[in-house]
Amino acid sequence: MNEPTFHHRQNKNGLLVDRIRRDGLEKTIRLLSGLISLVLIIGVSVSPRVSGQPQVRDDLSADIQIPPPPFTDGIFPCMDCHADMETNPERRALEDFHDDIVLKHDEENRWCMDCHDAENRDMLHSASGKPISFTESYKLCGQCHGPKLRDWKAGIHGRRTGSWNGQKEYLLCAHCHNPHSPEFKKIKPEAPPLKPGEIR
């Protein structure tokens, strides 16, 4: 049997992973042994991917639905205002409108028109200038975050809801990450469980 190919990417958890491997008491396995025991126990033959890259569909399959982009009410179509406006590509603090938008996303190298189309404000655009619809904004993100897009298409990054063996819904990257400051925002946790002494 060919060895499956694994991607050991060094991410921000690199430190954590190393720790886990050294931890003797609460020992944990890594991918390989997990996969092998899986094959042995459920008795199926895994046909490993020899290509080295995970296979994903070219684009999304038919049983996947995506909710509409999370626009602020009334802001779309953008052309309601922008049709009559000159594009101002200047890097600046916005004052007349969109003053809530502060770019915190690789902002030293980037400005509005790197993502938004100058001619048609109702569209985004790729690095090559190809227009991208807001309903497919993941294609824009994927230009710089290729591995994340691949995982997202496979249902690993981001969230799938609905039916595990049928129709499902995906969230756009923009549903979880504000494209202008994409760091995932902290939230308040639900209440901790009662301690044993507190349970009647």
Add this chain to the structure above:
Amino acid sequence: MSGIKTILSPIKIGRRSFLKAAAVTGSIAALGACGSKADRDAFFQKNFRDMSKDEIARVIERLEKDYSETYGRPFSVSTAGPLPETNFGYALDISRCIGCRRCVYGCVEENNQSRDPQVHWIQVLEMEKEKGVDFLHSNLYYDHDEVPHEGHFYLPVACQQCRNAPCVKACPVDATWAEEDGIIVVDYDWCIGCRSCMAACPYGARHFNWGKVTIPEGEVNPASHYLGNRPRIKGVVEKCTFCIQRVREGLYPKCVEVCPVGARKFGNLLDKDGEIRYILENKRVLVLREELNTQPKFFYFYG
């Protein structure tokens, strides 16, 4: 395996004869005198796996009637069996989870866990990034204004649905077993509450109903499964079933649906194009307490 079964079966017979003996010394008389037919049926109800179709139908009819009366709304108790060619697996992305506990309470509501006394099938452990996966220094009771908390990561733990499940072996009466689709289930009406399975589980994933189960009016989930989220009685053990009432209908488990960061993944291990196989083949994966050879079908990974 069959050795264990032969050793155990006399105990199982013992349970029934014990009940019969108890019955002779009083209950039967009482039942005969004033007990309803339903009481008698409940008393002589068999292990779910030993019931005939007719017997199951009668039990379900009685349960649905009881639950509907108790909770004041129509109640369904499904007995949907495993889907063909299905073996369920679960994977949780440790680099995504932020410890918000949405899953804990989503599970409580979906699965009719007792609110008081409190039962939680999912326990979210907070650990220090410095220390790595370290149960001794983990904190179940963290109470921050915001999560994730600086320098920490989160490890939600529920039933690991082991292929080599110590709890199943520990049960003296065969009240808990692995279904064809890999879900470990409990027949609450056959459980004698001895808690041997709890002692055997290395993950603390089984929970005992110390008191009368209470679910606030209006919060009960009436879409239930016999081997899953139907309301339990005092004195029996319960645990995560991958939401058997949902997944056998093709739905994702509740915790997958409510996770705001999308850290929870569920699917069919036999589907080579499915999410879980993608994770096993492309990600760094671990299982908890591998050295015990419990062979969980619940994986943790770095996404």
